[in-house]
Each structure stands twice: as C-alpha cells, then as structure tokens.
Amino acid sequence: MAITKQHLIPLFAISFLLFFQLHCSTTSAQAPAQSPAPPGPPDVTKILQKAGQYSVFVRLLKSTQVSDRLIGELKDTDDGKTIFAPTDKAFSALKSGALNSLNDEQRVQLVLFHVIPSYIPLSQFQTVSNPMRTQAGDSGDGEFPLNVTTSGNTVVLKTGLTKTSVSDTIYTDGQLAVYRVDQVLQPLQVFAARSSALAPAPGMSRKAADVDGKSKASSLAMQNLALFVVSVIAFALSL
Numbered sequence: 001m002a003i004t005k006q007h008l009i010p011l012f013a014i015s016f017l018l019f020f021q022l023h024c025s026t027t028s029a030q031a032p033a034q035s036p037a038p039p040g041p042p043d044v045t046k047i048l049q050k051a052g053q054y055s056v057f058v059r060l061l062k063s064t065q066v067s068d069r070l071i072g073e074l075k076d077t078d079d080g081k082t083i084f085a086p087t088d089k090a091f092s093a094l095k096s097g098a099l100n101s102l103n104d105e106q107r108v109q110l111v112l113f114h115v116i117p118s119y120i121p122l123s124q125f126q127t128v129s130n131p132m133r134t135q136a137g138d139s140g141d142g143e144f145p146l147n148v149t150t151s152g153n154t155v156v157l158k159t160g161l162t163k164t165s166v167s168d169t170i171y172t173d174g175q176l177a178v179y180r181v182d183q184v185l186q187p188l189q190v191f192a193a194r195s196s197a198l199a200p201a202p203g204m205s206r207k208a209a210d211v212d213g214k215s216k217a218s219s220l221a222m223q224n225l226a227l228f229v230v231s232v233i234a235f236a237l238s239l
Contacts, residue, residue: 041074080119112136
C-alpha cells in the first residue's frame, strides 16, 4: 500500500504532538524545585502574647517600638538576644504611679534594660562577666548595672534596687531566649531616688535649721539697730 500525501499529514501531526509532550516533560523534570522562603525572625510580642501574663511588658515593647527594633536586629545579626520578661504581677508590685511617672526616654531605657545583646542559654549564665551588658546603656555603677549569680540551676539577677531569679524559660531557639522574671528589673539610672533639694546640715533637723536661720537674722537686725543708735549719739555730741 503506497503512502500518499493524505496519510503523511496525520502522521506528521501525531509525531509533532509526541515530540512536544516529551520536550515539556523533560524540561519540567530538569527545572529546579523552588524551596520555601526562609522563616522571618521570631516576634517577641507574639511569643509573650501566646504565653500569657505579659500584657504590660508587651504594651511597653510596642509603645517604645523596641519590638520592631528587636525584629530588625535579629534579622541582621547572628549574635541573638536574651530577654528577661516581667509578668503582669511583677509590674503591679511597683510603687503606685511609678511606671506612669517615667518619660518616653526612661520607658525605652527600662525596656532595653531587660534585653541582653547576645543569646545566653540558661546553662551558660555562670560564665558571663559582671556587670552584664544590657542594651539600655553603660553597665557601670550608678547607671545600668546588672549582675548575675548562679547556684546550681538558679540564676539570680541584681540591679542595686531589684533582686530576682529566672523562674522559667518561655522560649528558646538558639538565636532568641526569653526568660520569665517575677520582678521588674529596676535600673538605678531610672528608679534611684535623687533629691535636688539642699539637705540640712548633718545632725540638724529642718525645723532646727529654720530656727537657726531666724536667730541669725534677728541678731543681724539688733546689730544694725545698735550701730544706728551709736551714730545718732555721736552726731548729737558733735553739735
């Protein structure tokens, strides 16, 4: 049977379809599979919201924009972070109005005082140097000192105004560690009482100081009066 032109057209069409299907299958097999996008850095506020009992600290993290700062730093550096998170009960134990009396700068300093610029597993606190550096500023005495002592598995934090221990691990992933503390870490720079008024001399009460001042003023007035009388007598005698 001779193959005519009418037979060649269907054969050509079938061959083309088979070649096209084979080419597409080969190309699809050779194309590299796309890997899922890497996860973003952990969000401290979401971690604390999930844990519960940290609404005040979460509100401070957001209002001071420290939460956004932490996400950016965790994304751009490999050092990691360690955060001490006070519970709501810890904030309620502060003196009445203590938190509301802070200005914006002091609120930022307070939050950053709870942030260590490196990842510290619970088992490695015994190796840190004191005073431990926080992101609030200079760790020297009188500013932002934070000292750590350990006894077995117990980690104790001291600020000069606060002494508390790490009571639980909320979150850890090798880059970020979040620990629970049951007292607010109060930095000296923010909470230490500084009186600008001049204090009375040592050993003298304010009342005694006032009496002493009045006595000196009265004595000076009597001296001036006596000098005036002497001057008048001298003038009279000279006439």
